[in-house]
Amino acid sequence: MKRTTVTLMCLILFANIFAITADEIIRRLDENNVGVTQEYGGVMTIVKGQRTLVKEFKGYAESNEETFFMEFTNPEDRGVKYLKRSDELWIYFPDADDVMKIAGSMLKQGMMGSDLSYEDMVRMEELNKKYDSSILAEEKFGESECYKVEIKAKEGVKDVTYYREIIWVDKGNFVMRKAELYAKSGRLLKTMETENVKKIGERFVPTKIVIKDMKRKDSVTTMEFTRIEFDVKVPEGVFTMEYLQR
Amino acid sequence: MRRALFTAAVLFAAAVSASGMTGVFRDDYIFTYGGNKVYSSNILENRINIEHRTEAWKFFGDLRLLLYSGLAEEAAGESDFRLMRCFIRYYSRIGTFTIGRTYVALGNFGVFNPFERDKEISMSDISYDRSGADAFVWDIALGELSGIRSYIAPNAEFDESSAGVQIFGNMLRFDAGAVINRLAPGRNVAGIFFKGDLLTNISGSFAYHFNDGATENFFEGNVGFEHFFSAKFFVQALYYYNESGANAVADYSGEAATDRYFQARHYLFFNTNFIFDEFFSAFFYAFGNLVDSSAILTPGAKWTLNNGLDLTFQVYGITGTGEDEFSMAEFGKFGGMIRFEAKF
Secondary structure, three states: OHHHHHHHHHHHHHHHHOOOOHHHHHHHHHHHHOOOEEEEEEEEEEEEOOEEEEEEEEEEEEOOOOEEEEEEOOOOOOOOEEEEEOOEEEEEEOOOOEEEEEOHHHHHOEHHHOOOEHHHHOOOOOHHHHEEEEEEEEEEEOOEEEEEEEEEEOOOOOOOOOOEEEEEEEOOOOOEEEEEEEOOOOOEEEEEEEEEEEEEOOEEEEEEEEEEEOOOOOEEEEEEEEEEEEOOOOOOOOOOHHHHOO | OHHHHHHHHHHHHHHHHOOEEEEEEEEEEEEEEEOOEEEEEEEEEEEEEEEEEOOOEEEEEEEEEEEEEEHHHHHHOOEEEEEEEEEEEEEEOOEEEEEEEEOOOOOOOOOOOOOOOOOOOOOOOOOOOOOOEEEEEEEEEOOOOOEEEEEEEOOOOHHHOEEEEEEEEEEOOEEEEEEEEEEEOOEEEEEEEEEEEEOEEEEEEEEEEEOOOOOOEEEEEEEEEEEEEOOOEEEEEEEEEEOOOEOOHHHOOOOOOOOOOOOEOEEEEEEEEEEEEOOEEEEEEEEEEOOOOOEEEEEEEEEEEEOOEEEEEEEEEEOEOOOOOOEHHHHOOEEEEEEEEEEO
16 A cells, blocks of 8 residues: 555656656657658768768658658769658669569668667658657756656557657757667567757758667667658659659 | 770760669689599689669679689680670659660569570579670560560661560569560560569469460470568479470480570479578589479579689589480589679
């Protein structure tokens, strides 16, 4: 009885400490992350042990249909292009000057062998729509005071990339500073940490993301965005088969 | 040779002002064991790709110089100079126009494509590209994922030219299309193809070949599936049928034919890839002749040593004997290849 009372008191105390709700934190996080359209460019560095690969890319994305176009521009992969529309994916091979439709099952594969899957790359889903959230604690991550928030897929929602996530959200600008991404089984799949937060328009955006796939040993992928703009006017026809073959 | 040198000079001149030039240096050391002897070859390929892109048009050139030694030199000579592709592509309101030496891609991309103009398969590299055709291609977009591709590859006598049309689209998570193609006088093909997700990725192509009077005809087609397991393990299987192929070993003609890849009527292609990470992948692919049960089995592995530098090691084994198509007498008991490839 005494234990129950203490627990209840703690819960009431915590409820008062967090002046902001978990839903509000996630909503503010979404506002930073989700735009109608995006134009981006950057460098992906894949490090495994002593070896390093560098890939450059650019492209456009559109959130409402989870659509993206991406082109690799580094010499080794120059001209390789991807088009994703909903959960369909096509690849353009410059060597064959032809387009190949790829199995949907490939979306979980590491993009160009990195720790970042194709699904991760295009995650522009509004978390509040698909996840239930709760505040676990307030913690410091690096120099940032953060809310530590847990989100879990809502009952019946299956089209989520990760079933459960623990996210450290900066209290000041509502940018995700760290995330732990879990499978339904409870296994930790990946961690993400962000750096170099910049204000782009009304949004705060981390321009450097460090991803570790926990299934891989000694492997780290860093994405550095050299260009990122939200709500841009995407050139006509970018998300089409015709543009993919240009 | 003069023509080749001229082409090289043109490409070099273009390269000077090109906004993008990339190259590939590839060295294949190939060995074969057969008749109690080991034979070896070396193929050194130097490749230059030149690309100039603007919003309205692009130029692309793919020039290769191949140097042969060992057994390959006996078969192909000391060297070979190839202009694989060289085209200008112009984007206009009424479509995309490509003129020059280009691929005319029809049907599903991949091996055993009934709509492919030149039926060639490289046993040492199933994904490697082919020679282009001198053609004029007109692509018209009908929608975001649909369109019409038409082409003409002119011949000295116009009525001997090749020409074809493909219409394609996307519906219910499937890409699908129809093709009608006049490959040469007396050689026509028409058919349909599809590829899409239905639990796994499935594909099919069905082509009907006929002469001008439709008095001689045969059917060619394939069905297959491909799937990624655990996001690392890729499996593909494809059954191929060509009615013009032989149904018994005794009927093998022993000669290459323009409208079929191999000698027999039924084949199975199996391909699997384990992608450990960006630095290492292992693969296994096999071509099986279902008429005589012979096969070429090719396991291998690819290492990425550094940015743009790959090392591939693969071996092949032959299961057929005697008069079988994939027989040890023809291909040796087994062989292998070590490939260094640098892209820059």
